[in-house]
Amino acid sequence: xxxxxxxxxxxxxxxxxxxxxxxxxxxxxxxxxxxxxxxxxxxxxxxxxxxxxxxxxxxxxxxxxxxxxxxxxxxxxxxxxxxxxxxxxxxxxxxxxxxxxxxxxxxxxxxxxxxxxxxxxxxxxxxxxxxxxxxxxxxxxxxxxxxxxxxxxxxxxxxxxxxxxxxxxxxxxxxxxxxxxxxxxxxxxxxxxxxxxxxxxxxxxxxxxxxxxxxxxxxxxxxxxxxxxxxxxxxxxxxxxxxxxxxxxxxxxxxxxxxxxxxxxxxxxxxxxxxxxxxxxxxxxxxxxxxxxxxxxxxxxxxxxxxxxxxxxxxxxxxxxxxxxxxxxxxxxxxxxxxxxxxxxxxx
Amino acid sequence: xxxxxxxxxxxxxxxxxxxxxxxxxxxxxxxxxxxxxxxxxxxxxxxxxxxxxxxxxxxxxxxxxxxxxxxxxxxxxxxxxxxxxxxxxxxxxxxxxxxxxxxxxxxxxxxxxxxxxxxxxxxxxxxxxxxxxxxxxxxxxxxxxxxxxxxxxxxxxxxxxxxxxxxxxxxxxxxxxxxxxxxxxxxxxxxxxxxxxxxxxxxxxxxxxxxxxxxxxxxxxxxxxxxxxxxxxxxxxxxxxxxxxxxxxxxxxxxxxxxxxxxxxxxxxxxxxxxxxxxxxxxxxxxxxxxxxxxxxxxxxxxxxxxxxxxxxxxxxxxxxxxxxxxxxxxxxxxxxxxxxxxxxxxxxxxxxxxxxxxxxxxxxxxxxxxxxxxxxxxxxxxxxxxxxxxxxxxxxxxxxxxxxxxxxxxxxxxxxxxxxxxxxxxxxxxxxx
Numbered sequence: 001x002x003x004x005x006x007x008x009x010x011x012x013x014x015x016x017x018x019x020x021x022x023x024x025x026x027x028x029x030x031x032x033x034x035x036x037x038x039x040x041x042x043x044x045x046x047x048x049x050x051x052x053x054x055x056x057x058x059x060x061x062x063x064x065x066x067x068x069x070x071x072x073x074x075x076x077x078x079x080x081x082x083x084x085x086x087x088x089x090x091x092x093x094x095x096x097x098x099x100x101x102x103x104x105x106x107x108x109x110x111x112x113x114x115x116x117x118x119x120x121x122x123x124x125x126x127x128x129x130x131x132x133x134x135x136x137x138x139x140x141x142x143x144x145x146x147x148x149x150x151x152x153x154x155x156x157x158x159x160x161x162x163x164x165x166x167x168x169x170x171x172x173x174x175x176x177x178x179x180x181x182x183x184x185x186x187x188x189x190x191x192x193x194x195x196x197x198x199x200x201x202x203x204x205x206x207x208x209x210x211x212x213x214x215x216x217x218x219x220x221x222x223x224x225x226x227x228x229x230x231x232x233x234x235x236x237x238x239x240x241x242x243x244x245x246x247x248x249x250x251x252x253x254x255x256x257x258x259x260x261x262x263x264x265x266x267x268x269x270x271x272x273x274x275x276x277x278x279x280x281x282x283x284x285x286x287x288x289x290x291x292x293x294x295x296x297x298x299x300x301x302x303x304x305x306x307x308x309x310x311x312x313x314x315x316x317x318x319x320x321x322x323x324x325x326x327x328x329x330x331x332x333x334x335x336x337x338x339x340x341x342x343x344x345x346x347x348x
Numbered sequence: 349x350x351x352x353x354x355x356x357x358x359x360x361x362x363x364x365x366x367x368x369x370x371x372x373x374x375x376x377x378x379x380x381x382x383x384x385x386x387x388x389x390x391x392x393x394x395x396x397x398x399x400x401x402x403x404x405x406x407x408x409x410x411x412x413x414x415x416x417x418x419x420x421x422x423x424x425x426x427x428x429x430x431x432x433x434x435x436x437x438x439x440x441x442x443x444x445x446x447x448x449x450x451x452x453x454x455x456x457x458x459x460x461x462x463x464x465x466x467x468x469x470x471x472x473x474x475x476x477x478x479x480x481x482x483x484x485x486x487x488x489x490x491x492x493x494x495x496x497x498x499x500x501x502x503x504x505x506x507x508x509x510x511x512x513x514x515x516x517x518x519x520x521x522x523x524x525x526x527x528x529x530x531x532x533x534x535x536x537x538x539x540x541x542x543x544x545x546x547x548x549x550x551x552x553x554x555x556x557x558x559x560x561x562x563x564x565x566x567x568x569x570x571x572x573x574x575x576x577x578x579x580x581x582x583x584x585x586x587x588x589x590x591x592x593x594x595x596x597x598x599x600x601x602x603x604x605x606x607x608x609x610x611x612x613x614x615x616x617x618x619x620x621x622x623x624x625x626x627x628x629x630x631x632x633x634x635x636x637x638x639x640x641x642x643x644x645x646x647x648x649x650x651x652x653x654x655x656x657x658x659x660x661x662x663x664x665x666x667x668x669x670x671x672x673x674x675x676x677x678x679x680x681x682x683x684x685x686x687x688x689x690x691x692x693x694x695x696x697x698x699x700x701x702x703x704x705x706x707x708x709x710x711x712x713x714x715x716x717x718x719x720x721x722x723x724x725x726x727x728x729x730x731x732x733x734x735x736x737x738x739x740x741x742x743x744x745x746x747x748x749x750x751x752x753x754x755x756x757x758x759x760x761x762x763x764x765x766x767x768x769x770x771x772x773x774x775x776x777x778x779x780x781x782x
Contacts, residue, residue: 046571066655070676082674083564086545086573114655122676139641139657139678140649146679245650256653266650298649325682326644 035106038099042092045072049081049089052105059109062254067114071104074118079127111255123174126181126208130172134200135265137174140324141241144296144331145178147322148237151292152183155236164189166232166286168221168240168279171265173201173214175239180210187213189232193220194262222278234288241296242275244268272298276305277312284315284336292319293334302329309334405763408509416774421466421512428459462515469508476501517769526583526624527591528565528691533576534597536615539604541574543725544617546748547598548578551591551619553750560584565672565684572606581624581687588623593761595621596722603727612728616721622695624687630694637689638662641678661685668692732757737764 036055043051049068056064069081075097078084093101107117115121115130122128123137124145130136152163163186167176170190180188192198198218205211219228245266250258257266268274276295283293293316297305302321309316316334324330411417431452479501482494531548533540555562561583568576582591599616607613642656658673659681670689672681723734725744732747733740739760747753 063655070655079676080674082567082569086569086575089569090573113653115653122680124677124679135650136653138649138653139643142677142679241650243650249647249651253651254653257651261653296649299647324648325639325641325678326648328648330649 035102035109038102042095043098044092045076045084045089048072048093048098048101052101055105056108061108061111062256063114067108068105070114071108071117072101074120075100075104079122111259113256113260116260123172124178124181126174126177126204128172128174128177128204129200129207131196131200132260133262134194134197135171135261137172137241140330141175141296142178143324144239144241144294145175147331147333148175148179148239148294149182152179152186152237162187163236164234165237165239166235167191168238169193169197169242169265169275170201170216171197171241173204173216175241176201176214177204177208177210179239180213181208189215189217189235191217191219191221191228193218193223193264196262197265221275221282225278225282228282229285232286234291235286236288236291238279238283238286238291238293240275240279240294242268242279244272244276244296244298244301246270246272246298268298271304272301273304273308276301277308280305280309280313280316280334283334284313287336289336289338291336293332293336295332295334296330297332299328299330302332305332405767408506408513411513411767411770412509414774420516420774424459425463425466428456428463431456431459462512465508465512465515469505469512472501472505472508476505513766513770516773517766518773523586523589525588526581527588528579528581528622528624528688529591529594530579530618530620530622531575531577532618532620533570533574534616534618536600536613538570538572538574538606539600539613540615540617541570541576542572542605543574543598543600543615544578545569545573545575547617547619548575548580550748550750550754551582551594552580553748554591554754555582555584555587555750557751557755558584558587558590560587563684564674565688566670567674579688581684581691583624588621590758590762591621592623593758593765594619596720599721599724601724601726601728620695622691623698624691625694630690630697632663632690632693636664638664639682643678657681659685661689663689663693666693666696668696734761737761 036051039051049072052068052072053065056067061067073079073081073084076084076088081089104117108114112132113136115136116132119130120127121130121136124142128137148165152165155163163183165176165179165186165188167188167190170176170192173190176188176190180186190201192201195218198216201214201216202211205214205216217231221228243264243266245253245268247267247270250263250267253266268276276297279295280293287293295305306318306321309318315336317337319333319335321329322331322333435449435452435456476498479494479498483491483498485491485494529551531544531551533544536543552562561581563581564578565581566577566579568578570576597616597618599614601612601614603610604613604615638661640660640662642654642658643652646652655676656673657676657678658671659678660669660671661682662669668689670685670692672685672688674684675681722736723732725732725747727744730744731740731742732744732753734757737760739757741747741753741757743753747757
């Protein structure tokens, strides 16, 4: 099966990055998916949009119109087709541009996500570099950042106090970089178990000029717990969009996700809580007093998390469940409560 | 009452023929040079040859010659003095309630700059009569000095009068806000959409000319490079104050690019200018909003990867809708849609209030009368005519750059509107008198 090859390459990415990445790219240059023939004469951007929209429709590629629009807008130096000057759409494309359109749109036939094809995407007010297999940030996570920002900005001592945040599973760096961008006094630590993610986060930080306030570690929250406890303390906010899919749901994912994104950024184990439980167990050790944990989770998770924390982590109090813009219970906020057992914590 | 009738009569007639008999003091001065800067600027833009503009702006001197204005100024000063007296006395006696006192104090601080200018003006006028005495003096050197003195006094008086007039005109609540500009193609199919695109560009140029920010919120283009509908958020000093005069129906007369037989077409487009409220001045209950995205159905989150980040927001109590797909970030689209929605709702609220206030107003300038045809762009004659003030300028191409020509027309509208407001104010004042 052709796609089992992708799976292998995808899996391989987690371990051996170089060959894995190369594998994916070389794979897509193969003419397995038939693209429409390159036009003999000149065509306009509008015509190219139409050709590819219809071709994607025929081949059952999801979001056929948006896919062709995003790719062509990108090649015209814009973010969305709406922001391309109208007259440019009716001008003829150069031969070179037409070839680029064909090359990139052909990749989409393999169901590669548009974000990987154009190698960038927007998250809040940042434009971030995207590269397989690093997880592509979803719009819900923009709301997670909003929650953290609102709290950190509300903090009365925020101006003088040194605020720090820790992100577990940073992927492309979207969350930490957004926080750093909005809070000029903040210092952030981020970690990911994937070297690809660590590299991409660092690259994005450098592009945005935020590298001085972001430290990125290649660490696994489950395997490297001791090392982490030695590194992080008195953190104001612990943020995470951990892998939270139930293992059984993995098979139902669209090919865009299933074939291209890092499984370990998605699969949260049987009940989707494997990484979440580990984070919550370690959280009191990282946080300052009244420091908070902000998690993005599956809509089925909040009551389970609340119950589990009440039974297992004495020092954490479950504060509230927040909903995403589509009214799904999506975010959990927890707070470290002052513990009188540990005098060291009281000094914080 | 007299002024109201006079004013509306003049305005209505002026659309057809100039009425020289009744209002010679207003209209008869068309050909002589006037010192008023407003007047000079108007003349510059006029049609060559015979003046087309029939409704005339009064000069500062003409306005000050009005008895009603003098009465109004006296009334304001009296009011100010009374407020001042109450506030000063109540320090010792507890006569007024706290709220009344507060209202009076606010009134004092509002009127203070005007009163100061009025007093300075009085002082200067006294000075000038004193120097006039000296002009009859026997000493030639002294006479020369008095002459100089008088000239500088004249200048000061002119400036002060201008200032008094400016201070008399109340600011509209929305004048200080930023705005959302909406353009929509009207009658005329593709040609109307092409014109709409040009107009949108013109206002982008106008924003740039004034150093305002121009941020596109919605942009729905047609296949031929035209524009069905678009909106943009504009912010900057006096942006609403100027842009509000652009609201209404704009008409274009030309041979469209799409026309094969070379026939002239008339098409229209509509401009709406909605003041953008600040967070504090206008709040929306989040419970009243329904936010629609492509991710609304299904599991969302890590389960789905979409590139369609369009957002549509419905305000349930009113059914008002705003949408945005300009950005790749869904949150950004939501913020922009929200901005457009707030502006729409706020302008509905303002319109309601304004309607109450201006119920009896005869001439509609500014945000009133959005459905009225306000301006024609005629390519064959290379002219633009604003129908509200019957003013014509030439050079459509330069006008569409959104620079000097548009700005001059816009300023004239401002001047006319100010005069209109002033007349209304004086009229109200005279009505109050028993």
